[in-house]
Amino acid sequence: MTGVYVLGVGMTRFGKHPDKDAADLGSAAFQEAVTDAGIEPRQIEAAYCGHVFQGMVTGQRILAQVGLAGLPLSNVENACSSGATAIREASLAIRAGEHDVVMAVGTEHLTTKFRGALTPDPSDPEAAVGATMPSVYAMRARRYMEEFGMTRRQLALVAVKNKRNAAANPLAHFRKEITVEDVLESRPIADPLRLHDCSPVTDGAAAVVLVSDRAVKKLGNGRAIRLAASTLFTGTVDVEPTTMTFEPLTHKTALAAYERAGIGPEDVDFAEVHDCFSIAEVLRVEGLGLFERGAYPGAVERGEADIGGRLPINPSGGLLGKGHPLGGTGVAQVVELVRQLRGEAGDRQIEGAKVGLAHCRGGKAVGIEGAACTVQVLVK
């Protein structure tokens, strides 16, 4: 069975792109990833496109724009894990021996479709009773504060950290540092969460070129990074008293990824995690086993999760700072991992990192159904 490597990466600026659509953004990321890999477009053998709201055959529209109409391509959807799922499926196509050079692209154009926040599905009974994403995460934040004594100020520091990292990321949606006071004084969304605790509605795309052992030998540019694990599980949303402050699905997916990669959480040097809300980052890093339960807010306060800290979390700025174009998000996380592991992360470079982890989690707010979780491990 062949290994899988990331040979090239590309990413558009995240933010508002009123003059472009999802295919335009996807094409730009696709082309940059080809160039970055140091290969010709015609060497791409197949592609996967992750998105949520962009309509039928979006990936084919990207192929047409980059002059590659005709390739095998599958569009994949797994809510906020759609882009990460595209990477997983691309890696399976390589491991199956079907293809040696496969593009995974994630894209989403949201700002002209949604104003302020994503509109809940009107057929969704949870949304009808007010159990929207912000309100569910607000409940989880309140519960976590109660259980572990996290202060509102500690929670704000997660947003402050990620916006600071984003300010050092030229492709981030937000490039302005904020203070704890800015968070606490921002508009209330769902108590205790305020505007700066919430990820924005963003347009953007990212792409990665994945290759086999054989292709990395033939095409290798000396900068290939190994995709040591790409795991996916679905599951239920965590609103039971016993699971609200911990994520069994994140935990299970991480354990499978660690086993596949032959590492433990102690080997992870930095991570990009799905911080759709400030509290989400807390729950996720603990679910991933990167920090002990209840320990993360204090660790953030002591700077342990900063770039330069013991275990940097979301050096790209995360969803809170870099932005959250659903399909683009999971692929952009891997782009950040690769740039960090190559030493190409500029002002936000983490020194000496060898193992990076990316975590995505998506789906409906509550209910017995509808979640998807991915964990990817990249090793230098």
Next chain:
Amino acid sequence: MTGVYVLGVGMTRFGKHPDKDAADLGSAAFQEAVTDAGIEPRQIEAAYCGHVFQGMVTGQRILAQVGLAGLPLSNVENACSSGATAIREASLAIRAGEHDVVMAVGTEHLTTKFRGALTPDPSDPEAAVGATMPSVYAMRARRYMEEFGMTRRQLALVAVKNKRNAAANPLAHFRKEITVEDVLESRPIADPLRLHDCSPVTDGAAAVVLVSDRAVKKLGNGRAIRLAASTLFTGTVDVEPTTMTFEPLTHKTALAAYERAGIGPEDVDFAEVHDCFSIAEVLRVEGLGLFERGAYPGAVERGEADIGGRLPINPSGGLLGKGHPLGGTGVAQVVELVRQLRGEAGDRQIEGAKVGLAHCRGGKAVGIEGAACTVQVLVK
């Protein structure tokens, strides 16, 4: 590299299901396929769900309904090839060694969303100038008549054959035989095509359990059928004078499938092809190399494509007779292939068949972008 086998199949009745949604239909097909495979639900390790218009995390809703929330699942979309793409991705997951027992399910609920015909995407410039699916296929029919001397009566015989086959299929949308006169007197849709030349808007789902070499040895029920090829390409739509009466994309996908399966078109005993319109069946069987260019209308007239004929085409009734629930279609074709190869096709049984082929083709009506084509070869 492991082989891939179909161990179990399931399918809902195709037609109108006003009291159900896509997840209900998908769950029913899923459960039937598990039972048919002779395994326990918990032996399913992962799933793929193909659909077009059913919204975010539809596959997860199916898993929840069948009591399997938690499995790895990816939703895939490739227009009318979505279900077939789910089978392809499931087969790659098996060949990659990631899973041994994988469900591919395709589902679609359309009749409460669309009345009469699918509404063209308002952003689609081709639809805005009238280049909708029926009008483009009408042009292709007219051109084929001009080039090869096909008569309107010969074209009607395709619909008559498929509706006759559907009448023998208890799960078909239409169960009533029709005459050439019925076709010619039905409502004009886009000249020369009439109502009976067009596939209907249908609700329905189908599912197949795919397994590896190892699993077929362990779980084999003596009825496993080998998936000898599952190929996918994207491409352009054929409205150039040189491609209008032939399908380069269908041809290319078929050649790759024949090579993978180690067969030629002369080895195919019967086929399910994407007859979204009567003329589409003509173009497809010739693109697949099953009949010479220009030869199919005469062959249909002589009964060669009938059940009992030299090379039966669409014994299930095809899209014209069985119905066309987009995501369900490609999976249902494989269900038919398996039932025929097992000798379980009842009144529409083809005697002695050993090799069956399924062909799907989907995408936008015209333009440089947006098509997807799949060919699957099953061998007894």
